[in-house]
Amino acid sequence: MAESGRGIRTILLGPPGAGKGTTAPKLVSEHEICHLSTGDMLREEIASGSKLGQEVKTVISEGRLVSDEIVCEMIKNNLSKPACQRGFVLDGFPRTVGQADKLNFMLKENGTPLDSVVEFKIDDAVLVERICGRLVHKPSGRSYHTKFAPPKIPMKDDVTGEPLMRRSDDNEESLKVRLSAYHAQTSPLAAYYGERNVHCPVNADMPAKDVFSAVQACFANKKN
Numbered sequence: 001m002a003e004s005g006r007g008i009r010t011i012l013l014g015p016p017g018a019g020k021g022t023t024a025p026k027l028v029s030e031h032e033i034c035h036l037s038t039g040d041m042l043r044e045e046i047a048s049g050s051k052l053g054q055e056v057k058t059v060i061s062e063g064r065l066v067s068d069e070i071v072c073e074m075i076k077n078n079l080s081k082p083a084c085q086r087g088f089v090l091d092g093f094p095r096t097v098g099q100a101d102k103l104n105f106m107l108k109e110n111g112t113p114l115d116s117v118v119e120f121k122i123d124d125a126v127l128v129e130r131i132c133g134r135l136v137h138k139p140s141g142r143s144y145h146t147k148f149a150p151p152k153i154p155m156k157d158d159v160t161g162e163p164l165m166r167r168s169d170d171n172e173e174s175l176k177v178r179l180s181a182y183h184a185q186t187s188p189l190a191a192y193y194g195e196r197n198v199h200c201p202v203n204a205d206m207p208a209k210d211v212f213s214a215v216q217a218c219f220a221n222k223k224n
């Protein structure tokens, strides 16, 4: 693919709090690719006050999944952007077999097959503490943790000094719904991509730097 041998096309698959959003920006700088997070795109819609944002607000706050049509359209519109020319990391998409089928169709049309689908494997019990301590810098999407990855100055982004916030769906009640949606609708995608020989499981219950090394190993055999 990319002339310099850099660039990858990948999906990060895993339950809420598994570390997808922590890993994606590192892949972006390492491989010069774009980061497409459907969760970030949906939150931007809500913040913009658009009709679509108003429609999805309640669904997201309750932890349910928004419709396949809405998220597939967002991904389609973004994949063709110049920032994604060298490759992409999809974070939080696809989340259903229907979304995965639609993505296959798009990638086939573009002639851009996936290199690897990284599955973040972690027990549900670990995720409550991760989710309930998550802090985010909204403009950049950078995420911190009160205990595991605290910012240098409390509640301030390390890079810009701007305030950090908590996501409104990062509470135990919504997490329960998000986890059951994950197990029922998203986890079958591990076997789905296994059948297509691109599934790469990693242990996500390790320090973030070790998780990143394990993720990078998924691309070690990629043909450039």
Ligand code: ADP
Pocket (backbone or CB within 6 Å): 014, 015, 016, 017, 018, 019, 020, 021, 022, 023, 130, 131, 133, 134, 135, 143, 144, 145, 146, 148, 149, 204, 205, 206, 207, 208, 209, 211
């Ligand atoms: P996801 O994008 O999969 O929902 P995040 O990457 O936002 O998850 O991580 C959720 C929370 O857990 C964040 O507060 C993040 O700082 C923290 N976190 C991420 N990876 C690790 C790790 N390997 N060990 C401990 N905490 C982590």
Ligand code: AMP
Pocket (backbone or CB within 6 Å): 016, 038, 039, 040, 042, 059, 060, 061, 063, 064, 065, 066, 067, 068, 071, 091, 092, 093, 094, 095, 099, 178
């Ligand atoms: P995330 O930021 O990935 O944790 O997503 C936050 C919320 O946005 C989810 O709980 C869903 O309500 C919604 N969402 C994000 N991505 C998708 C998707 N691919 N399909 C359906 N709903 C999604």
